[in-house]
Amino acid sequence: MSLELKFEETIAHDQRIEPRDWVPDAYRSTMVRMIAQHAHSEIIGMQPEGNWITRAPSLRRKAILLAKVQDEAGHGLYLYSAAETLGADRGELTEKLIAGKQKYSSIFNYPTLTFADVGVIGWLVDGAAICNQVPLCRSSYGPYARAMIRICKEESFHQRQGYELLMTMMRGTPEQREMVQEAVNRWWWPSLMMFGPPDADSSHTAQSMAWKVKRHTNDELRQRFVDMTVPQAEALGVTLPDPELKWNAARGHHDFGEIDWAEFKQVVSGNGPCNAQRVAHRKAAHDDGAWVREAAAAHARKIDERQRSAA
Amino acid sequence: MSSDWPLYEVFVRGKRGLNHVHVGSLHAADDEMALHHARDLYTRRNEGVSIWVVKAADITASSPDEKDPFFAPSGDKVYRHPTFYDIPDNVPHM
Ligand SMILES: [Fe+2]
Ligand SMILES: [Fe+2]
Numbered sequence: 001m002s003l004e005l006k007f008e009e010t011i012a013h014d015q016r017i018e019p020r021d022w023v024p025d026a027y028r029s030t031m032v033r034m035i036a037q038h039a040h041s042e043i044i045g046m047q048p049e050g051n052w053i054t055r056a057p058s059l060r061r062k063a064i065l066l067a068k069v070q071d072e073a074g075h076g077l078y079l080y081s082a083a084e085t086l087g088a089d090r091g092e093l094t095e096k097l098i099a100g101k102q103k104y105s106s107i108f109n110y111p112t113l114t115f116a117d118v119g120v121i122g123w124l125v126d127g128a129a130i131c132n133q134v135p136l137c138r139s140s141y142g143p144y145a146r147a148m149i150r151i152c153k154e155e156s157f158h159q160r161q162g163y164e165l166l167m168t169m170m171r172g173t174p175e176q177r178e179m180v181q182e183a184v185n186r187w188w189w190p191s192l193m194m195f196g197p198p199d200a201d202s203s204h205t206a207q208s209m210a211w212k213v214k215r216h217t218n219d220e221l222r223q224r225f226v227d228m229t230v231p232q233a234e235a236l237g238v239t240l241p242d243p244e245l246k247w248n249a250a251r252g253h254h255d256f257g258e259i260d261w262a263e264f265k266q267v268v269s270g271n272g273p274c275n276a277q278r279v280a281h282r283k284a285a286h287d288d289g290a291w292v293r294e295a296a297a298a299h300a301r302k303i304d305e306r307q308r309s310a311a
Numbered sequence: 312m313s314s315d316w317p318l319y320e321v322f323v324r325g326k327r328g329l330n331h332v333h334v335g336s337l338h339a340a341d342d343e344m345a346l347h348h349a350r351d352l353y354t355r356r357n358e359g360v361s362i363w364v365v366k367a368a369d370i371t372a373s374s375p376d377e378k379d380p381f382f383a384p385s386g387d388k389v390y391r392h393p394t395f396y397d398i399p400d401n402v403p404h405m
Contacts, residue, residue: 020375067355074352081336084318090338091315147335154356296340297315303341 011212016142019085027211030204031141032088033102034213039079040097040104044278046072048112049121057115064161065118071158075151082143098283106264107194109272116169116176116183122162124184124191124229130155131225132195135215144213163232170237177237184233185241192256193264195222201261226254318367319345321352323359331363339364 003022010017017023023031046069053069056062080090096102107125112118133155136148169176196202196218208214216224226245233240244257266272316338322331334353339345345364353359373381389395398405 018375020372071355074355077337077352078335084336143335150334293315293340296344300341300344 011140014212016145017140018142026207027213028086030208030211031144031213032083032086034208035079035083035086035141035144036088036093036096037103037105039076039083039093040102041108042072042076042079044097044104044108044282045125046076047278047281048108048110048274049118051112052115052118055115056118061118061165068122068158068161071154075147075154078147078150079144082141082147085143086141094282094286098279098286100270100279103268105194106267106272107190108278109267109274110186110190111274113186114179114183116166116179117187119162119165119169119180120183120187122158122160123166123232124162124187125194126155126158126162127229127232128191128194128225130159131221131228135221138212138215140212163236166236166238180236181238184238188241189259189263190267192222192226192259193267195219195225197261197264198259223253226256230254316340319349319364320367320370321345321349322363322365323349323353324361325358326360331361336367 004024007017007021007023007027010021017027049065049072050069053062053065056065080093083093084090093102097104107128112121130152133148133152137145137152139145139148166180169180199205199217199219202218205214205217209217230240230245230247242257244255246255248255267275270276318336319339319342320336321334323334324331337345337348337352339348342364346362349362349364350359354362373379385391
């Protein structure tokens, strides 16, 4: 059986592709692109929330936020680990991110202006991420699917801590309630953009679905997210900032207004409110850590030599 | 750059009575750092009671092909399975 045929049969039988299996070059590059972009999103995604760690209003909130941001670092590392099984080099991926040659989710280019943003990110941004990620647990590439299973287990804490934070604020003063509503107003539309361009304009969707690396289209997942979120917003007592949002009994789904795709394109192409800051911060962290990485490597070498000469 | 640090594969025993299972990989300067990183990365929620780390370069693996002739010796030995043997239904506990 030809290698190509075997690959296609594995996919057709819903079996997983594993490291070192022969795969078409295009599958490999698609997976590396997807996984790297996902890993970068987790790592860059630490910044907007990390912004509030030192100013969290209580020790309890600070401990929770630290744990959440640490989880995102972990998610990034699980994913870099999966990308490496395809022959990608971790250091190179970081360099591509810093050089702007690989993307990350557009959502993290928006600023976190108040502490309510921490709650709204957990609720909406992690909520949207869960919608995206749950089907990826069945992605055809084994290491990616397994990383997604670990990640999904941890995301539930992220969403719940955010929602609980918002419930607490909604029980507070009128100013606090207003702060929550204002944060929801800013994050709602960017959250819907997290699912990517509409199916008609999505260049990668068809091939990714055929290879079963993706299981649903962008629009399907976006609709699912809207339907899940509407009752949560009601329970919280906030309004989602879309006058066209309403239940459509015939479709069995909520209708919602047109997304500003021009804004999405601007943010994706580097002109969002925080793009430059996010990448500069990542670069500074990487550069500032260079001496630590070098020192640890030198120490390990020295110990190794000492043990060799003693033996 | 992290890739100057060798790649380690990580195996975690979830609880007593279970085998260590491969969970992923990480980079570290040396074995001890690899253990610490593995703890921080793969057992943040009590997922493990024991961790093994091993340099990826030190692992010897069979070819990825499951139909590889390497596995042929076990392919034709049906007599290694209990179902190969006919035992009458009236013989109990077998
Ligand atoms: Fe995450
Ligand atoms: Fe998260």
